[in-house]
Amino acid sequence: QKEVEQNSGPLSVPEGAIASLNCTYSDRGSQSFFWYRQYSGKSPELIMSIYSNGDKEDGRFTAQLNKASQYVSLLIRDSQPSDSATYLCAVNRKAAGNKLTFGGGTRVLVKP
Amino acid sequence: NAGVMQNPRHLVRRRGQEARLRCSPMKGHSHVYWYRQLPEEGLKFMVYLQKENIIDESGMPKERFSAEFPKEGPSILRIQQVVRGDSAAYFCASSPRVLAGASYEQYFGPGTRLTVT
Numbered sequence: 001q002k003e004v005e006q007n008s009g010p011l012s013v014p015e016g017a018i019a020s021l022n023c024t025y026s027d028r029g030s031q032s033f034f035w036y037r038q039y040s041g042k043s044p045e046l047i048m049s050i051y052s053n054g055d056k057e058d059g060r061f062t063a064q065l066n067k068a069s070q071y072v073s074l075l076i077r078d079s080q081p082s083d084s085a086t087y088l089c090a091v092n093r094k095a096a097g098n099k100l101t102f103g104g105g106t107r108v109l110v111k112p
Numbered sequence: 113n114a115g116v117m118q119n120p121r122h123l124v125r126r127r128g129q130e131a132r133l134r135c136s137p138m139k140g141h142s143h144v145y146w147y148r149q150l151p152e153e154g155l156k157f158m159v160y161l162q163k164e165n166i167i168d169e170s171g172m173p174k175e176r177f178s179a180e181f182p183k184e185g186p187s188i189l190r191i192q193q194v195v196r197g198d199s200a201a202y203f204c205a206s207s208p209r210v211l212a213g214a215s216y217e218q219y220f221g222p223g224t225r226l227t228v229t
Contacts, residue, residue, distance in 0.1 A: 034217065043203055043220045044155065088155065097168050098207065099145065100218060102155040 001026050004091050006103035013110050019076040021106050023089030026070070032092040033065055033072045034100065039085045048074060079110045114139040116206050116221035117186075124227045131191040133224045135204030143167075144187040145205045145218060146179060155203065161187055194228045201225050 004025050013019040021035075032051050036044035050056045050063040050072065062075040072091075076083055086105040092098065117136040125131050137144050146158040160168040161181040172179065176194075181187040191198055202225075205218040 036220075043223045046217055046219060049217050090155075097160065098143065098216070098218075099157040099160055099168055099171070100147075100155075101157070102147075104154045 002103075003027060003101045004089055004103035006087075006089050006106045008104055009107040009109075011106055011108045013076075013079045013108065015079060015081060015110055015112050017079055019079045019083065019108055019110070021074040021076075021087050021089075021108070023072045023074075023103055024070055025072070025089075025091045025101075027091070027093050027095075028067075028070065029093050029095050030067075030070075030091045031094045033063070034090040034092075035061075035063060035074045036088040036090060036102075037083075037085045038088055038105065044088055076108070079108075081110050081112055084108055084110045116141075116204055116219055118204050118221035118224050120224060121222060122225050122227070124229060125194045126229055127195055128193050131194050131198070131226055133189040133191075133202050133204075133226070134186040135189070135206075135221060136186045137204075137206030138219055140208060141206035141219075142209050143207045143216075144181050145207070146187075146189050147203045147205065147220075149201045149203065149223075151200070158189070191226075194226075196228045199226055199228045 035048040038044045048063040050065045056063045060077045064073045088105045089103040090100040147155045157171040159179045176192045178190045201223045203223045204221045207216040207218045
């Protein structure tokens with residue numbers, strides 16, 4: 001079982017719709033969760049961090065965390081073609097110091 | 113530009129040569145992390161450093177790879193006697209000072225794309 005799992009996609013979303021991305025993790029000791037966006041050939045860009053159960057909203061992005069289910073998700077509202085990218089879920093385990101463990105990423109395609 | 117800086121952005125080396133990748137953390141950050149992204153693969157942690165200290169090198173290959181973050185100057189990831197399998201994007205990230213039990217956001221630099229011919 002991979003430590004952090006994501007559906008590789010592609011997730012095809014019409015412009016203006018909601019994109020829903022999921023991520024599961026195996027270590028219950030995980031304490032911090034991050035979503036990064038990576039355009040092709042570019043570096044990861046931090047878009048959301050979440051540390052406690054519940055929802056966290058930032059603009060068109062909402063992160064949701066459920067530690068009991070070991071599940072973190074990202075919603076992108078009013079999806080735009082510029083949101084087309086790979087979205088990486090990253091997890092920090094307290095026992096692992098400050099290093100991040102990444103999922104394989106979900107490729108999102110927003111179609112005009 | 114107060115972001116994480118990496119150079120060179122692209123590096124071509126022949127098999128057997130040495131590669132040196134440099135990273136300057138974001139202003140105010142004192143912790144540096146190196147990650148590698150192989151073609152069509154995910155990001156993998158390599159090493160975590162503070163000034164003059166290697167905190168965690170659990171992701172570093174046992175041979176040919178080394179990293180340092182001297183008191184003055186950038187962090188350097190060194191790969192000796194490169195092989196074709198070392199071709200990848202190498203990303204550096206930085207975070208502010210880390211308190212025990214806490215976790216801080218990591219911000220990535222633009223990366224160095226290493227090609228071994």
